[in-house]
Amino acid sequence: MSKIKVSLTEKDNSYEVVIRRGCINDVGQELDLNRKVLIVTDEGVPAEYAEKVAACSGQPFIVTIGEGEEHKSLESFDLLLNKMLQEGFSRKDCVVAVGGGVVGDLAGFAASAYMRGVDFYNIPTTILSQVDSSVGGKTAINYGGLKNIVGAFYQPKRVLIDIDLTKTLTDRQISNGLSEALKMGMTFDAGLVNIFKRDDYMEHLEEIVTRSIELKTNVVEQDEKEAGLRKVLNFGHTIGHGIELATNEEKLYHGECVSIGMVAMSSAEVRKELIPILDRLNLPTSCDVDGEEVYRMMCHDKKASGAMVSAVFCEKVGEYKLQDVTLVSLKDRVRSVTD
Numbered sequence: 001m002s003k004i005k006v007s008l009t010e011k012d013n014s015y016e017v018v019i020r021r022g023c024i025n026d027v028g029q030e031l032d033l034n035r036k037v038l039i040v041t042d043e044g045v046p047a048e049y050a051e052k053v054a055a056c057s058g059q060p061f062i063v064t065i066g067e068g069e070e071h072k073s074l075e076s077f078d079l080l081l082n083k084m085l086q087e088g089f090s091r092k093d094c095v096v097a098v099g100g101g102v103v104g105d106l107a108g109f110a111a112s113a114y115m116r117g118v119d120f121y122n123i124p125t126t127i128l129s130q131v132d133s134s135v136g137g138k139t140a141i142n143y144g145g146l147k148n149i150v151g152a153f154y155q156p157k158r159v160l161i162d163i164d165l166t167k168t169l170t171d172r173q174i175s176n177g178l179s180e181a182l183k184m185g186m187t188f189d190a191g192l193v194n195i196f197k198r199d200d201y202m203e204h205l206e207e208i209v210t211r212s213i214e215l216k217t218n219v220v221e222q223d224e225k226e227a228g229l230r231k232v233l234n235f236g237h238t239i240g241h242g243i244e245l246a247t248n249e250e251k252l253y254h255g256e257c258v259s260i261g262m263v264a265m266s267s268a269e270v271r272k273e274l275i276p277i278l279d280r281l282n283l284p285t286s287c288d289v290d291g292e293e294v295y296r297m298m299c300h301d302k303k304a305s306g307a308m309v310s311a312v313f314c315e316k317v318g319e320y321k322l323q324d325v326t327l328v329s330l331k332d333r334v335r336s337v338t339d
Protein backbone atom coordinates (compact mmCIF):
# COMPACT_ATOMS: atom_id res chain seq x y z
CA MET A 1 0.00 0.00 0.00
CA SER A 2 1.20 3.52 -0.66
CA LYS A 3 -0.02 7.07 -0.49
CA ILE A 4 1.27 9.65 -2.92
CA LYS A 5 0.66 13.30 -2.22
CA VAL A 6 0.01 15.57 -5.19
CA SER A 7 1.05 19.02 -3.97
CA LEU A 8 -0.25 21.88 -6.06
CA THR A 9 0.36 25.61 -5.83
CA GLU A 10 -3.13 26.25 -4.53
CA LYS A 11 -2.92 24.26 -1.31
CA ASP A 12 -6.65 23.57 -1.33
CA ASN A 13 -6.22 21.68 -4.56
CA SER A 14 -3.63 19.25 -3.21
CA TYR A 15 -4.77 15.66 -2.77
CA GLU A 16 -3.66 12.11 -2.12
CA VAL A 17 -3.55 9.08 -4.36
CA VAL A 18 -4.08 5.93 -2.30
CA ILE A 19 -2.88 2.67 -3.83
CA ARG A 20 -4.14 -0.32 -1.91
CA ARG A 21 -5.44 -3.73 -2.99
CA GLY A 22 -9.03 -4.29 -1.93
CA CYS A 23 -9.67 -0.65 -0.99
CA ILE A 24 -12.93 -0.75 -2.99
CA ASN A 25 -14.35 -2.88 -0.17
CA ASP A 26 -13.94 -0.22 2.51
CA VAL A 27 -14.15 3.00 0.49
CA GLY A 28 -16.06 4.60 3.34
CA GLN A 29 -12.82 4.69 5.31
CA GLU A 30 -10.97 6.48 2.55
CA LEU A 31 -13.62 8.87 1.22
CA ASP A 32 -16.21 11.07 2.86
CA LEU A 33 -19.33 9.39 1.51
CA ASN A 34 -21.75 10.23 4.27
CA ARG A 35 -23.83 12.48 2.00
CA LYS A 36 -25.47 12.37 -1.43
CA VAL A 37 -23.08 10.57 -3.76
CA LEU A 38 -23.39 10.46 -7.54
CA ILE A 39 -21.59 7.28 -8.59
CA VAL A 40 -20.74 7.34 -12.29
CA THR A 41 -19.80 4.16 -14.13
CA ASP A 42 -20.27 2.62 -17.59
CA GLU A 43 -21.84 -0.55 -18.95
CA GLY A 44 -18.49 -2.23 -19.53
CA VAL A 45 -17.31 -1.88 -15.93
CA PRO A 46 -18.43 -4.77 -13.70
CA ALA A 47 -21.53 -3.39 -11.93
CA GLU A 48 -20.40 -4.72 -8.55
CA TYR A 49 -17.65 -2.08 -8.35
CA ALA A 50 -20.13 0.80 -8.31
CA GLU A 51 -22.41 -1.21 -6.03
CA LYS A 52 -19.61 -1.58 -3.50
CA VAL A 53 -19.18 2.18 -3.44
CA ALA A 54 -22.95 2.60 -3.10
CA ALA A 55 -22.97 0.20 -0.13
CA CYS A 56 -20.57 2.54 1.70
CA SER A 57 -22.43 5.75 0.80
CA GLY A 58 -25.02 7.68 2.78
CA GLN A 59 -27.36 8.43 -0.14
CA PRO A 60 -25.99 6.79 -3.30
CA PHE A 61 -27.24 7.39 -6.85
CA ILE A 62 -25.62 5.22 -9.50
CA VAL A 63 -25.63 6.48 -13.11
CA THR A 64 -24.42 4.00 -15.73
CA ILE A 65 -23.54 5.53 -19.08
CA GLY A 66 -22.96 3.59 -22.31
CA GLU A 67 -19.56 2.05 -22.90
CA GLY A 68 -16.97 3.71 -25.11
CA GLU A 69 -15.46 7.01 -26.15
CA GLU A 70 -18.65 8.19 -27.89
CA HIS A 71 -20.33 8.40 -24.50
CA LYS A 72 -17.83 10.98 -23.25
CA SER A 73 -20.38 13.40 -24.63
CA LEU A 74 -22.55 16.41 -23.95
CA GLU A 75 -25.53 14.03 -23.63
CA SER A 76 -23.83 12.09 -20.82
CA PHE A 77 -22.76 15.35 -19.18
CA ASP A 78 -26.39 16.49 -19.33
CA LEU A 79 -27.53 13.19 -17.83
CA LEU A 80 -25.25 13.62 -14.81
CA LEU A 81 -26.17 17.25 -14.18
CA ASN A 82 -29.82 16.38 -14.53
CA LYS A 83 -29.57 13.56 -12.03
CA MET A 84 -27.87 15.80 -9.46
CA LEU A 85 -30.47 18.50 -9.96
CA GLN A 86 -33.40 16.07 -9.75
CA GLU A 87 -32.05 14.50 -6.57
CA GLY A 88 -31.44 17.88 -4.97
CA PHE A 89 -27.65 17.71 -4.77
CA SER A 90 -26.10 20.66 -2.93
CA ARG A 91 -22.59 22.15 -2.91
CA LYS A 92 -21.76 19.76 -0.07
CA ASP A 93 -22.51 16.55 -1.96
CA CYS A 94 -20.08 14.70 -4.18
CA VAL A 95 -19.36 12.74 -7.36
CA VAL A 96 -17.41 9.46 -7.57
CA ALA A 97 -16.10 8.05 -10.85
CA VAL A 98 -15.86 4.24 -11.00
CA GLY A 99 -14.45 3.37 -14.40
CA GLY A 100 -11.75 4.08 -16.94
CA GLY A 101 -10.63 7.38 -18.43
CA VAL A 102 -13.96 7.95 -20.15
CA VAL A 103 -15.92 7.85 -16.91
CA GLY A 104 -13.21 9.76 -15.00
CA ASP A 105 -12.98 12.61 -17.53
CA LEU A 106 -16.76 12.94 -17.81
CA ALA A 107 -17.60 12.66 -14.11
CA GLY A 108 -14.78 15.04 -13.19
CA PHE A 109 -16.07 17.63 -15.64
CA ALA A 110 -19.64 17.30 -14.33
CA ALA A 111 -18.33 17.70 -10.77
CA SER A 112 -16.40 20.82 -11.81
CA ALA A 113 -19.49 22.42 -13.32
CA TYR A 114 -22.34 21.54 -10.96
CA MET A 115 -22.84 24.54 -8.67
CA ARG A 116 -19.36 25.71 -9.76
CA GLY A 117 -17.78 22.61 -8.29
CA VAL A 118 -18.62 19.78 -5.91
CA ASP A 119 -16.15 17.28 -4.41
CA PHE A 120 -14.88 14.76 -6.90
CA TYR A 121 -13.35 11.36 -6.10
CA ASN A 122 -11.84 9.10 -8.72
CA ILE A 123 -11.68 5.31 -8.52
CA PRO A 124 -9.99 4.34 -11.80
CA THR A 125 -10.63 0.79 -12.97
CA THR A 126 -8.47 0.46 -16.11
CA ILE A 127 -4.69 0.32 -16.16
CA LEU A 128 -4.66 3.39 -18.38
CA SER A 129 -6.69 5.43 -15.91
CA GLN A 130 -4.73 4.08 -12.92
CA VAL A 131 -1.32 4.97 -14.34
CA ASP A 132 -2.24 8.11 -16.21
CA SER A 133 -5.61 9.85 -16.53
CA SER A 134 -6.68 9.81 -12.86
CA VAL A 135 -3.85 12.16 -11.89
CA GLY A 136 -3.33 15.62 -13.33
CA GLY A 137 -6.72 17.25 -13.05
CA LYS A 138 -7.67 17.27 -16.70
CA THR A 139 -11.37 16.66 -17.22
CA ALA A 140 -13.27 16.88 -20.50
CA ILE A 141 -15.88 15.69 -22.93
CA ASN A 142 -15.72 15.32 -26.69
CA TYR A 143 -17.68 17.87 -28.70
CA GLY A 144 -18.22 18.75 -32.35
CA GLY A 145 -16.29 15.68 -33.44
CA LEU A 146 -13.21 16.79 -31.49
CA LYS A 147 -11.68 14.90 -28.56
CA ASN A 148 -11.46 16.59 -25.16
CA ILE A 149 -12.31 19.97 -26.67
CA VAL A 150 -14.56 21.11 -23.81
CA GLY A 151 -13.40 20.64 -20.25
CA ALA A 152 -11.71 22.06 -17.19
CA PHE A 153 -8.72 21.63 -14.94
CA TYR A 154 -10.39 20.27 -11.83
CA GLN A 155 -8.57 18.34 -9.14
CA PRO A 156 -10.10 15.33 -7.40
CA LYS A 157 -10.30 15.38 -3.60
CA ARG A 158 -8.77 11.92 -3.56
CA VAL A 159 -7.90 9.11 -5.96
CA LEU A 160 -8.30 5.49 -4.87
CA ILE A 161 -6.43 2.84 -6.80
CA ASP A 162 -7.30 -0.81 -6.27
CA ILE A 163 -5.25 -2.79 -8.76
CA ASP A 164 -7.38 -5.89 -8.15
CA LEU A 165 -10.12 -4.13 -10.13
CA THR A 166 -8.07 -4.55 -13.28
CA LYS A 167 -8.32 -8.35 -13.12
CA THR A 168 -11.53 -8.19 -15.15
CA LEU A 169 -9.90 -6.32 -18.05
CA THR A 170 -9.09 -8.10 -21.30
CA ASP A 171 -5.40 -8.78 -21.99
CA ARG A 172 -5.57 -6.24 -24.77
CA GLN A 173 -6.90 -3.53 -22.45
CA ILE A 174 -4.15 -4.34 -19.97
CA SER A 175 -1.45 -3.92 -22.62
CA ASN A 176 -3.16 -0.75 -23.82
CA GLY A 177 -2.73 0.83 -20.39
CA LEU A 178 0.76 -0.50 -19.80
CA SER A 179 1.85 1.33 -22.94
CA GLU A 180 1.34 4.64 -21.09
CA ALA A 181 3.29 3.37 -18.06
CA LEU A 182 6.13 2.30 -20.33
CA LYS A 183 5.98 5.75 -21.95
CA MET A 184 6.73 7.38 -18.60
CA GLY A 185 9.59 4.98 -17.99
CA MET A 186 11.09 5.59 -21.41
CA THR A 187 11.35 9.34 -20.81
CA PHE A 188 11.95 9.55 -17.04
CA ASP A 189 12.81 6.24 -15.40
CA ALA A 190 15.00 3.48 -16.82
CA GLY A 191 14.27 1.42 -13.69
CA LEU A 192 10.59 1.28 -14.60
CA VAL A 193 11.50 0.15 -18.11
CA ASN A 194 13.60 -2.66 -16.62
CA ILE A 195 10.51 -4.13 -14.94
CA PHE A 196 9.01 -4.65 -18.39
CA LYS A 197 12.07 -6.63 -19.44
CA ARG A 198 11.07 -9.40 -17.05
CA ASP A 199 8.73 -12.19 -18.15
CA ASP A 200 6.87 -11.87 -14.84
CA TYR A 201 6.25 -8.12 -15.17
CA MET A 202 2.56 -8.59 -14.31
CA GLU A 203 3.63 -9.79 -10.85
CA HIS A 204 4.97 -6.28 -10.42
CA LEU A 205 1.84 -4.42 -11.42
CA GLU A 206 1.59 -2.60 -8.12
CA GLU A 207 5.10 -1.26 -8.51
CA ILE A 208 4.42 -0.30 -12.13
CA VAL A 209 1.30 1.65 -11.15
CA THR A 210 2.97 3.27 -8.14
CA ARG A 211 6.06 4.38 -10.06
CA SER A 212 3.96 5.72 -12.93
CA ILE A 213 1.81 7.77 -10.58
CA GLU A 214 4.92 9.09 -8.84
CA LEU A 215 6.39 10.14 -12.17
CA LYS A 216 3.20 11.77 -13.36
CA THR A 217 2.76 13.51 -10.01
CA ASN A 218 6.25 14.88 -10.22
CA VAL A 219 5.57 16.30 -13.68
CA VAL A 220 2.16 17.70 -12.80
CA GLU A 221 3.49 19.40 -9.66
CA GLN A 222 6.08 21.22 -11.72
CA ASP A 223 3.74 22.07 -14.56
CA GLU A 224 0.07 22.13 -13.58
CA LYS A 225 -1.28 23.68 -16.76
CA GLU A 226 0.95 22.17 -19.44
CA ALA A 227 3.32 25.04 -20.04
CA GLY A 228 6.46 22.92 -20.42
CA LEU A 229 7.50 19.68 -18.74
CA ARG A 230 4.04 18.19 -19.06
CA LYS A 231 4.59 18.07 -22.81
CA VAL A 232 7.01 15.20 -22.19
CA LEU A 233 3.99 13.07 -21.30
CA ASN A 234 3.11 13.35 -24.98
CA PHE A 235 6.00 11.08 -25.92
CA GLY A 236 4.75 8.87 -28.75
CA HIS A 237 1.54 10.88 -29.03
CA THR A 238 2.14 13.22 -31.99
CA ILE A 239 2.58 10.39 -34.48
CA GLY A 240 0.37 8.15 -32.31
CA HIS A 241 -2.55 10.55 -32.68
CA GLY A 242 -1.99 10.73 -36.41
CA ILE A 243 -2.26 6.94 -36.55
CA GLU A 244 -5.32 6.98 -34.29
CA LEU A 245 -7.07 9.42 -36.62
CA ALA A 246 -6.01 7.62 -39.78
CA THR A 247 -7.37 4.25 -38.65
CA ASN A 248 -10.85 3.69 -37.43
CA GLU A 249 -10.89 3.41 -33.67
CA GLU A 250 -12.03 -0.22 -33.68
CA LYS A 251 -8.74 -1.21 -35.20
CA LEU A 252 -6.13 0.20 -32.84
CA TYR A 253 -6.46 1.34 -29.25
CA HIS A 254 -4.93 4.60 -28.05
CA GLY A 255 -2.12 2.86 -26.16
CA GLU A 256 -1.34 0.78 -29.23
CA CYS A 257 -0.99 3.92 -31.35
CA VAL A 258 1.24 5.45 -28.67
CA SER A 259 3.35 2.32 -28.74
CA ILE A 260 3.98 2.74 -32.48
CA GLY A 261 4.54 6.46 -31.93
CA MET A 262 7.19 5.73 -29.29
CA VAL A 263 9.11 3.53 -31.69
CA ALA A 264 9.02 6.33 -34.26
CA MET A 265 10.43 8.90 -31.83
CA SER A 266 13.21 6.66 -30.50
CA SER A 267 16.76 6.49 -31.76
CA ALA A 268 18.01 3.30 -33.43
CA GLU A 269 19.82 2.33 -30.20
CA VAL A 270 16.73 2.82 -28.08
CA ARG A 271 14.55 0.91 -30.54
CA LYS A 272 16.73 -2.14 -29.95
CA GLU A 273 15.61 -2.11 -26.31
CA LEU A 274 12.07 -0.87 -26.83
CA ILE A 275 10.86 -3.22 -29.57
CA PRO A 276 11.44 -6.49 -27.64
CA ILE A 277 9.56 -5.00 -24.69
CA LEU A 278 6.60 -4.00 -26.87
CA ASP A 279 6.65 -7.50 -28.40
CA ARG A 280 6.47 -9.02 -24.92
CA LEU A 281 3.52 -6.76 -24.06
CA ASN A 282 1.78 -7.70 -27.33
CA LEU A 283 1.87 -4.08 -28.39
CA PRO A 284 2.37 -3.16 -32.06
CA THR A 285 5.63 -1.58 -33.23
CA SER A 286 4.44 -0.57 -36.71
CA CYS A 287 1.18 -0.59 -38.66
CA ASP A 288 -0.05 -1.06 -42.19
CA VAL A 289 -1.76 2.32 -42.26
CA ASP A 290 -0.81 4.63 -45.12
CA GLY A 291 2.00 6.90 -43.89
CA GLU A 292 0.84 9.82 -46.05
CA GLU A 293 -2.58 9.64 -44.45
CA VAL A 294 -1.03 9.57 -40.97
CA TYR A 295 1.04 12.61 -41.85
CA ARG A 296 -2.04 14.41 -43.23
CA MET A 297 -3.85 13.74 -39.96
CA MET A 298 -0.90 15.12 -37.99
CA CYS A 299 -1.06 18.30 -40.06
CA HIS A 300 -4.83 18.47 -39.90
CA ASP A 301 -5.16 20.52 -36.71
CA LYS A 302 -1.93 22.43 -37.26
CA LYS A 303 -3.12 23.75 -40.65
CA ALA A 304 0.36 23.87 -42.21
CA SER A 305 3.19 21.40 -42.58
CA GLY A 306 5.63 24.15 -41.63
CA ALA A 307 3.86 24.36 -38.28
CA MET A 308 5.98 23.77 -35.23
CA VAL A 309 5.22 21.08 -32.69
CA SER A 310 6.90 20.30 -29.39
CA ALA A 311 8.31 16.89 -30.12
CA VAL A 312 9.66 14.46 -27.55
CA PHE A 313 12.58 12.29 -28.60
CA CYS A 314 14.14 9.39 -26.72
CA GLU A 315 17.82 8.83 -27.43
CA LYS A 316 18.61 7.06 -24.19
CA VAL A 317 16.20 4.95 -22.16
CA GLY A 318 14.93 6.97 -19.20
CA GLU A 319 15.78 10.34 -20.75
CA TYR A 320 13.96 12.71 -23.06
CA LYS A 321 14.78 15.48 -25.47
CA LEU A 322 12.05 18.09 -25.88
CA GLN A 323 12.43 20.13 -29.04
CA ASP A 324 10.27 22.36 -31.22
CA VAL A 325 10.42 20.97 -34.74
CA THR A 326 8.43 21.34 -37.94
CA LEU A 327 5.91 18.62 -38.66
CA VAL A 328 7.51 17.96 -42.00
CA SER A 329 10.76 17.04 -40.25
CA LEU A 330 8.94 14.09 -38.64
CA LYS A 331 7.91 12.62 -41.98
CA ASP A 332 10.72 10.06 -42.17
CA ARG A 333 9.89 8.87 -38.71
CA VAL A 334 6.25 8.41 -39.72
CA ARG A 335 7.38 6.40 -42.74
CA SER A 336 9.56 4.17 -40.57
CA VAL A 337 6.50 2.78 -38.72
CA THR A 338 3.79 2.88 -41.39
CA ASP A 339 3.18 1.53 -44.87
Ligand SMILES: NC(=O)c1ccc[n+]([C@@H]2O[C@H](COP(=O)([O-])OP(=O)(O)OC[C@H]3O[C@@H](n4cnc5c(N)ncnc54)[C@H](O)[C@@H]3O)[C@@H](O)[C@H]2O)c1
Nearest residue numbers: 044045067100101102103125126128129133138165168169
Ligand atom coordinates in the same frame (compact mmCIF):
# COMPACT_ATOMS: atom_id res chain seq x y z
N1 LIG B 1 -7.53 13.24 -18.14
C1 LIG B 1 -6.37 12.84 -18.61
O1 LIG B 1 -5.31 13.34 -18.25
C2 LIG B 1 -6.36 11.72 -19.60
C3 LIG B 1 -5.15 11.07 -19.92
C4 LIG B 1 -5.17 10.00 -20.79
C5 LIG B 1 -6.39 9.58 -21.33
N2 LIG B 1 -7.55 10.22 -21.02
C6 LIG B 1 -8.84 9.78 -21.55
O2 LIG B 1 -9.09 8.48 -21.07
C7 LIG B 1 -9.94 7.80 -21.99
C8 LIG B 1 -9.42 6.41 -22.20
O3 LIG B 1 -9.41 5.73 -20.97
P1 LIG B 1 -9.50 4.14 -20.88
O4 LIG B 1 -8.48 3.54 -21.74
O5 LIG B 1 -9.56 3.80 -19.45
O6 LIG B 1 -10.88 3.85 -21.64
P2 LIG B 1 -12.36 3.51 -21.14
O7 LIG B 1 -12.73 4.33 -19.99
O8 LIG B 1 -13.22 3.56 -22.34
O9 LIG B 1 -12.23 1.99 -20.66
C9 LIG B 1 -11.89 0.99 -21.61
C10 LIG B 1 -12.92 -0.15 -21.59
O10 LIG B 1 -12.74 -0.93 -20.43
C11 LIG B 1 -13.97 -1.14 -19.75
N3 LIG B 1 -13.63 -1.27 -18.35
C12 LIG B 1 -13.27 -0.31 -17.49
N4 LIG B 1 -12.88 -0.84 -16.32
C13 LIG B 1 -13.01 -2.18 -16.44
C14 LIG B 1 -12.74 -3.26 -15.58
N5 LIG B 1 -12.20 -3.08 -14.36
N6 LIG B 1 -13.00 -4.51 -16.02
C15 LIG B 1 -13.47 -4.71 -17.25
N7 LIG B 1 -13.72 -3.72 -18.13
C16 LIG B 1 -13.50 -2.47 -17.72
C17 LIG B 1 -14.80 0.05 -20.13
O11 LIG B 1 -16.17 -0.25 -20.06
C18 LIG B 1 -14.36 0.32 -21.57
O12 LIG B 1 -15.08 -0.50 -22.45
C19 LIG B 1 -9.97 8.65 -23.24
O13 LIG B 1 -11.23 9.30 -23.32
C20 LIG B 1 -8.87 9.66 -23.05
O14 LIG B 1 -9.13 10.90 -23.66
C21 LIG B 1 -7.54 11.28 -20.15
Ligand SMILES: [Zn+2]
Nearest residue numbers: 180237254258
Ligand atom coordinates in the same frame (compact mmCIF):
# COMPACT_ATOMS: atom_id res chain seq x y z
ZN1 LIG C 1 -2.10 8.80 -24.01
